[in-house]
Amino acid sequence: MGQFDMVKDFFLGISRSRISFIGGMLVTITAPFLLTYMLADTIWHIKNPYSGAAVYLALGPVFLGGLAMVFIGAFFFRGERDTHLFTFEYMRRYFTKPGMFHRLRKNIFLIVLLTSVNVAVFSMFLYRAYHYMESTSFCGQFCHTVMQPEHTAFQNSAHSRVACVECHIGSGADWFVKSKISGARQLLAVVADTYPTPIVTPVHGLRPARDTCEECHRPELFHGDKLRITKRFLPDEKNSAVHDVLLMKIGSAGDRAKSSHGIHWHVAPENKITYRSTDHSRMVIPEVILTEADGTQTVFRTPDADELFEEATSADEMREMDCIDCHNRPSHIYLLxxxxxxxxxxxxxxxxxxxxxxxxxxxxxxxxxxxxxxxxxxxxxxxxxxxxxxxxxxxxxxxxxxxxxxxxxxxxxxxNVFPKMKVEWGTYVNHITHGPDFDIGCFRCHDDMHESPDGKTISADCNTCHTLLAIEEEDPAILRTLQGQEM
Ligand code: HEC
Ligand code: HEC
Ligand code: HEC
Ligand code: HEC
Ligand code: HEC
Structure with a gap:
């Protein structure tokens, strides 16, 4: 034929290919919806998990697939010229033709323009889809039944304005990829109805808390104690109100001028605490190892440690203590x-x-x-x-x-109770306490039973962690003093 117009050939290829034709239809149908939704989402931040899923998980991929089909089709159309287009021979003849540079400029311009539009739409789509998959409504509401307990408890917590991903994924590409892989597995479990009820805790794949919590909180800057006043009601006719007043020794994880002390002493950089539990739930901890800055190691063990490890059914693990070993319920707080x-x-x-x-x-x-x-x-x-x-x-x-x-x-x-997910009162234990029986939370270690070879124990003394200023008192003197009513 002698005529070499790459653009014309290309469009001819597209128009003759059935694959391209179907792709073109898909693009034409989906593009208006997709672009309008993305624009609206950019402006108003749409919070509906279902429309988001329809657009970003269904419509978007169809659009992208259509676009890909349009181009792929050009290489597979039937016709007499097809075998030449985009082959080495075609290119060689095309580029050696006289006067081609003039036409080439035009073609390059067109190709750059088309590619820019594609890249712009494509990256806008990826950006919005990424945001959608990071949103609390996607995490908390899309898998409605499964996540309902977590989402409900989350909304009643101090962290209700912190997105799920801030704690569960954090920043960085590697954890994003890890979370999407495990997310895809979880999605399959939901579809196949094979997820466990209740969802198993602790979460063993959780990103170390130091990378996530410390984006916002810095215990090395904490100082002083914290007054904790709790109002309680007795089961009598008057529902009498009483108060618990505790001075919590929050302490500090230490920073330059300050030395670490009090409750946040555990997470100071110079103190490394590792422990071994008998099973995955981390409820029984017979061995605790403290490594200090100078390398000194102290091993605290309960008298029955050997026996417990021998009887343990599932593999025990060695774990370095971080925020989550106490704050395991910072946002999914199920009350008793x-x-x-x-x-x-x-x-x-x-x-x-x-x-x-x-x-x-x-x-x-x-x-x-x-x-x-x-x-x-x-x-x-x-x-x-x-x-x-x-x-x-x-x-x-x-x-x-x-x-x-x-x-x-x-x-x-x-x-607090979700029968469908088998979440009953106390299913999820909060470690920031010891419970009325002094056997959970801090007392997994602080029970005076964990002893080092030289006879030191992890203290169960009530004043280690708090000063009890009033317990179940109707009108505590300490509160009156604090309010300046009595000196
Ligand atoms: C302030 C941090 C934080 C936020 C925000 C957060 N989580 Fe969690 N989440 C945790 C921690 C910590 C655990 C428990 C880890 C453990 O015990 O090993 C957890 C556990 C879970 C579990 C396992 C079941 C359980 O209760 O132990 C699910 C499911 C979950 N989160 C879903 C969500 C969803 C959905 C959102 C958003 C609506 C969310 N999380 C927001 C910190 C957070
Ligand atoms: C994106 C920021 C952010 C991240 C990440 C975050 N928090 Fe918070 N956290 C906050 C804010 C803001 C508050 C204060 C809310 C308030 O006072 O109502 C808070 C409050 C708290 C409180 C006090 C709660 C109360 O009831 O007074 C604790 C304890 C806490 N966070 C622990 C954690 C732990 C543990 C993690 C990691 C699993 C974590 N936070 C991750 C922002 C964050
Ligand atoms: C040994 C257990 C333990 C560890 C480990 C721990 N905390 Fe705490 N934290 C506590 C206790 C107990 C409180 C006081 C709770 C209360 O209000 O009664 C507290 C309080 C807090 C508060 C609220 C402070 C305030 O003034 O209201 C924040 C925020 C916090 N912790 C963040 C963290 C972060 C971040 C980490 C990890 C780097 C961490 N904690 C590690 C036990 C711990
Ligand atoms: C995994 C085991 C473990 C858990 C769980 C644990 N601790 Fe500790 N804690 C230790 C060890 C070990 C020491 C150091 C004992 C020693 O050297 O005397 C310690 C020391 C302390 C100290 C004294 C720090 C200082 O100033 O020297 C306080 C206060 C404390 N813990 C509070 C708590 C509170 C509150 C909780 C629960 C919210 C808790 N711990 C949970 C292991 C643990
Ligand atoms: C290893 C640290 C630690 C030791 C030792 C300890 N406690 Fe506590 N205690 C805590 C923490 C943490 C809380 C929970 C604070 C909160 O809910 O924010 C708490 C809460 C309490 C409460 C308040 C309960 C409520 O919900 O209002 C009482 C009462 C109490 N402790 C009594 C004692 C007594 C009595 C002892 C001594 C036998 C003792 N504690 C030893 C850490 C400790």
């Missing part, structure tokens, strides 16, 4: 029934004027129910019946009081 009700009573969601409400509420929420709906019905019926029987006058004159209480009690229950 007592604490959940006290919080609602203190906030007024459950009215304190309703006689015995603390006691009665405890009774109805600590029963195990099959589903949330059954729980809500049972809580409503039982409270209604009990108050109608025992305080008929009050229910008649002030029905609103009981209704408000029921709403509050149901909230206390449903923010």
């Amino acid at each position: 029934p007592d604490d959940a009700l006290d919080l609602k009573l203190a906030a007024g969601n459950i009215p304190r004027d309703l006689p015995y409400i603390k006691r009665q509420a405890m009774e109805v929420i600590t029963v195990s129910y099959e589903t949330s709906e059954l729980a809500h019905d049972a809580i409503t019926n039982q409270l209604n019946n009990w108050y109608k029987k025992n305080y008929p006058q009050l229910v008649k004159t002030n029905p609103e009081l009981l209704d408000r209480a029921i709403t509050g009690v149901i909230a206390a229950y449903s923010e």
Whole structure:
């Protein structure tokens, strides 16, 4: 034919190829939706997890696939010229033709223009899709049932404005890739319905807390103690309010002028604490090793350590202590029934004027129910019946009081218990405590039973971690002093 116009040949190739044709259709149909959505998302930051999934996980890939098909098609169309286009022979003849430089400029211009548009759309898509997959609505709501406990507890925590990815992934490409691989595996588990209920904790693949928490918190800059005042309510007729007042020895992880001390002494750079637990849950810790800056090692062991390790069913692990060994529930905080009700009573969601409400509420929420709906019905019926029987006058004159209480009690229950995911009261243990029985959290190590060869123990002395200023007192003298009412 003698005519060498690469652009014309290229478009001819596209127009004759069925693959390109289908690709072109896909691009034409999806592009308006995709571009409009991305523009809207850029401006208004759309929070709906489902429209995001439809666009970024379905429409986007179809668009990109279509675009790829358009170009691929050009290489596979049927026709007489096809075998020449983009072969070495074609190129050689094309570039040696007289007068080609003039045409080449035009072609290069067109190719650069087309490529720029493609790259712009493509990178905008990747950027928006990346943001979508990092969003709290994607993590927390897309896998609705599975993540519901975590998402609910997260929303009630101090970290409700911190995106899931800040703690679960952090910055850096390697953890992003790792998280997407494990995310894809989790997505498959959800689709195939093979995920565990409840979701197993601790999370063994969690990024070391020092890389994530310390983006925002720096315990080496902490100093001093922290006063912790908790209002509690007794199960008596008046729902009497009492106070716990503790001075927490938060301490510091040490920085230049300061030496490390107190609770955050554990995470000071000069102290390395490693421990071995008997199983994956890290609940039983028979051996703790402290390595100091000068290399001195102290091994603390319980008398029954050898026995425990021998009996251990799953492999024990060696782990270096970090923030998560105490703050394992910084954002997914599941309360115990007592604490959940006290919080609602203190906030007024459950009215304190309703006689015995603390006691009665405890009774109805600590029963195990099959589903949330059954729980809500049972809580409503039982409270209604009990108050109608025992305080008929009050229910008649002030029905609103009981209704408000029921709403509050149901909230206390449903923010912490998720029957569908088998998350019951206390399923997820919080390590920032020792519990009423002094056997969990800090007391996995601080039980006076872990002993070094020279007889030193990890202290269980109540004043190691806090000063108890008042426990369950109605009108603690210390609070009056602090408020300047009594010297
Ligand atoms: C402030 C940090 C932080 C934020 C924000 C955060 N998480 Fe977590 N998450 C953790 C820690 C710490 C653990 C528990 C690690 C352990 O015990 O090993 C955890 C555990 C989990 C678990 C395992 C089950 C469990 O409760 O132990 C899931 C699922 C989870 N997070 C999902 C989410 C989702 C979804 C979001 C966002 C809605 C989110 N996380 C936000 C820190 C965070
Ligand atoms: C993106 C920043 C960010 C990251 C990452 C982060 N936090 Fe926080 N954290 C905050 C902010 C902001 C607050 C204060 C919220 C408030 O006062 O209401 C806070 C509060 C806290 C508190 C006090 C909670 C309370 O109830 O008063 C603790 C403890 C804490 N964070 C621990 C952690 C731990 C442990 C991690 C790592 C797993 C972590 N944080 C990761 C921003 C962050
Ligand atoms: C040995 C257990 C332990 C370790 C390890 C630990 N913390 Fe804490 N942290 C505590 C306790 C206990 C408190 C006080 C909780 C309270 O308010 O009663 C606390 C309080 C905090 C607070 C709130 C301080 C305030 O003034 O309200 C932040 C933030 C915090 N820790 C962050 C971290 C970070 C980040 C790390 C890891 C580098 C870390 N912690 C390691 C036990 C620990
Ligand atoms: C994995 C084991 C382990 C856990 C869990 C643990 N600690 Fe410790 N803690 C130690 C060891 C080891 C020492 C050093 C003992 C010694 O040298 O006397 C220590 C020392 C301390 C000290 C004294 C620090 C100083 O000023 O010298 C405080 C305070 C403390 N821990 C508080 C806590 C609190 C609060 C918790 C729970 C939130 C906790 N620890 C959980 C192992 C642990
Ligand atoms: C290794 C550190 C450590 C030791 C030792 C320790 N505690 Fe605690 N204690 C804590 C922490 C951490 C909390 C929880 C603070 C919080 O909830 O923020 C706590 C909370 C408490 C509370 C308040 C409970 C509540 O929810 O209001 C009481 C009461 C208490 N401890 C009593 C004691 C007594 C009595 C001893 C001595 C037998 C003791 N503790 C020894 C770390 C310790």
